[in-house]
Amino acid sequence: QVQLVQSGPEVQNPGASVRVSCKTSGYTVLPYKITWLRQAPGQGLEWMGWISGDNSQTEYTQKLQGRVSMTTDTSTRTVYMELTSLRFEDSAVYFCATETLVRGAPYYYYALDVWGQGTAVTVSS
């Protein structure tokens, strides 16, 4: 079955960078849109951006512009999210998920239907 498996927990100092990976499996072709989200402790879900499976398109939230980048390694079917200049408030669980066009009634709709298990990133001095 289709799966997204993320890399392990990270602890980084303020000002450092972190790279989280999301390996896809079970897909015959890479999902078109892979989305990254994060969830600070006790808080809700924050959408960070998405990248196409062929690495040709990205879109990031304005809030993180200049600090976030997403890439796809098509040979290993792995997607990466890098966040630079880390701040204490970047401490969160980071999720990857596929945004799929799902057939509904009466139209098709986008939805996050497959999720990675989450990666805890702690920013601490």
Added chain:
Amino acid sequence: DIQMTQSPSSLSASVGDSVTITCRANQIIRSHLNWYQQKPGKAPDLLIFGASNLHTGVPPRFRGSGSGANFTLTIRNLQPADFATYYCQQTSTFPRTFGQGTKLDMK
């Protein structure tokens, strides 16, 4: 950015009860509204997409309705596995945005 407002932020109920959670957008999003269920320490699970379409494997006790800017999630005959946090999400435009969540716990 489209703002999504959920209410209530928390809710207590018993097994067998019915509950309703509302989600309001500050712009028209037609039916581009999804609901997710999240349990502690886990990734969210898709419940309903397109405002009223049940995702594969979701029991029909869950019902989504609404269009435009006002939406509801109703859960009938609550089961122990239903006690969780629920989020709405709009997919009308980028950036995608979520409601702040509704925590449903056992009375």
